[in-house]
Amino acid sequence: MIPLASLQSTAEALMAKAAIEIPDDYLAGLRRCADTEKGDLSAFVIQAMLENYEAAKEDRRAMCGDTGVPRWYVKYGNEARVEGGPVGLEAALRRATARATTGVPLRPNRVHPLWRTDHNNNVGINAPEIEYAFHPEGDWVDLTTVHKGGLFGSDYRMLFPGDGLEGIRRFFLDTLIGFGKRGLACQPAIVGIGLGGSKDACMVLGKQASCLRTVGSRNPDPKIAAMEEEFRELGNSIGMGAMGFMGSSMVVDCHIEVGYCHTGGMPMSVHMFCLSSRRATARIFPDGRAEFRTDPDWFTAYSRRDTVEWGETPLLAAAQ
Amino acid sequence: MAGPLKTVELNLPASREALAELEIGTVVYLNGRLFTAREGVYKRAIEDGAGMPAANVDLGTANFHCSPAAVIEPDGRFNVGAVTATASFRFAKWLDGWFKLSGCNIIIGKGGMTSEIYRDVFVPHGAIYLTTVGYGTGALLGRGIKDVPGVYWKDELGLAQAVWVLDVERFGPFIVESDLAGNSLFERENAKIAPGLARLYEGTRPATLRRYGETDDKTDEVI
Incomplete structure (x- = not known):
């Protein structure tokens, strides 16, 4: 008992x-962003966040x-x-x-x-x-x-099989660009995508994909795992970095989770777990x-x- | 790695001359007194006609769009842990009345507002906008708070919406998002990113099922 x-x-x-200590997997992912970021403003933001994690741990705040x-x-x-x-x-x-x-x-x-x-x-x-x-x-x-x-970086859309992978790609870009401007999504983020399920399950799967998988983990379906890597690179090629400043740091990692859905549909949700991925x-x-x-x-x-x-x-x- | 950004320390209350020297993209650290106020305060002060909760000298003239992660201890002491801003664009409709009432010349927040709001509302009142960094550097900002001289309207509005007055030292970092001319750093960056967006969408077409209010112009913003 x-x-x-x-x-x-x-x-x-x-x-x-959760409130004080940034998880190691996210921290390592953000350091990789810092190593490659060329945008001066975006790089400054990431550096400030790295210092912030240290301050939080030292002060226990x-x-x-x-x-x-x-x-x-x-x-x-x-x-x-x-x-x-x-x-x-x-x-x-x-x-x-x-x-x-x-x-x-x-x-x-x-x-x-x-x-x-x-x-x-x-x-x-x-x-x-x-x-x-x-x-x-x-x-x-x-x-x-x-x-x-709670406020920005998540969206849901009912796509159809005819929308195909390109439809998934488009909705992914729409969400990242829309919420990435001005850094509303507090990127670089762990992006979670829910595909399939009922509408509510689709939202739940996407949220869990962003919040409950570690940076670097891959879906066991090799084709979905390849999509995760492709979408991470796609997000980082938008030209946008931290706070929506010019740069390459949007996506620390991308995770996709799927659930069987209605034969006529292909529902999709996108969620972004932020610079404080707690x-x-x-x-x-x-x-x-x-x-x-x-x-x-x-x-x-x-x-x-x-x-x-x-x-x-x-x-x-x-x-x- | 990119080069260092121009960095300044600004003493509060800030003079117009000091604000005039700030360009968009400059990193700012603050010394002096500022206070938190967001929708609850704006509604009460402006729409409900309550006016300001205290005099300028007690509040300062820099308004932070923020609710601290803080608690009032049983003995009355204030324990402020981390502070970060909340998205400012939602508060634009109150700002003209707010500047008249409060005499503020600095708004600190998340994400800024549109350059239209800066030109129409900020510039006539000689005010600038500082954005928090990240978002957010809550622990670094928490370190910069040296004293909490007062909390107003906590019973009326709750801890999250109350007015927290903060005395700060090297409080930051912030970045100048809008200067006295009403320029916007975020809009400048959006304009630089916009030309590359079309190629990302090559080979895709709009979703089969449309949504009301939807646009295919990816240079638009959602705020």
Whole structure:
């Protein structure tokens, strides 16, 4: 049985880590941008951001004043049992979110959409969002928090099979150019693309592709993996860098996730995880121990399965 | 690597002479007093007729479009962690009234506004626009805050929308986006990038299903 106190204290630690520490994979990707950026203004911006990450870590203060809208991704190993059950876990995550808002501190960003009511703790109706996944083996729970900014850089479009790859390319460019000007998307970004699924699933897949995969990871379908690299290069050839200044630093990496969709359609979503790509993950075991990491390991062979049954593949391979 | 950009330190409140020396693309660090104000403050001060929450001398004349990641401790102390700007273009409609009411001559924010707004509203009031960098260098800016002499309208507007007065030292970096002549750095950069856009779209055609209000002119902006 995983103790609730461990879940809550780990969740609070994750909230602070996400807000303060830029993940290593994004940092390495941004340094590669810095090495190749020729635009003087764009290069200055990236250099300032690199210094900013150091200041955040040294001072233990949030790297960005807009600390985004904190949310949670929870993955249960199939044998995991949590003290207080799923309701207990949700209570622990809401408490951790509220406590970290004053503890770090974070900006109390969450308000009612109409009445603008602010509880000053980032908790409210349907907030923080909590999404779930399951894994075929394991007695642990993985907690991931993502603090993504909320206003610019995402879009959805219903394309059709006849629009083809060129239609995908065009909508990708539209989104990057539209939100890249003036740096509204806070690029260079991890661009996530959702292809297929129902409309809502399409948005969810694209968002998870940007926020829950590490820079350098590739989709297991080799043709999709090639698209990811092609689109990264395409984005970096627009001529636009950080803050929309002339340059080549738009896309730190591009990730594509797919879901089976209606036979008549090809829905697509684009999401941009920004210069403060805030995510942190921990695995919590029944003895209360927590192992922290920056790779959410959200997408697996199990989560991407396309068969009715699971089990033809050995379970260990699925865990990879 | 590219060469260094021109960098200046600007003391607040800034004189017109000091602002006149700033060109678009110059890096600026600020010393002195400034305050945060965004849509909640504009609506209350201008539309609801509440006026300014305090005198110029208490607030300063530089307005930061920002909500800090900050908390008021139980003993009343202010704990400001990180600060970064929020996108300014949404606030353009209030600015003429705001300049008249507040006497501000510097607006600090994210992403700037259009040169039309600069010419029509900023230039007549002798005001410039500084953009934050990144966005955003929240931790570096947080370091530059030396004191929080006051927070106004926190009960009326909540912590995020309240007026936070900040005393700062070498607070930055910022980049001059609009000068006293109303030029826009972002529009200059857009114009440089625009000629290369058409080739990116070669071989593509508009999506089968169109959307209202859609344009195929990629030199347009979304703001």
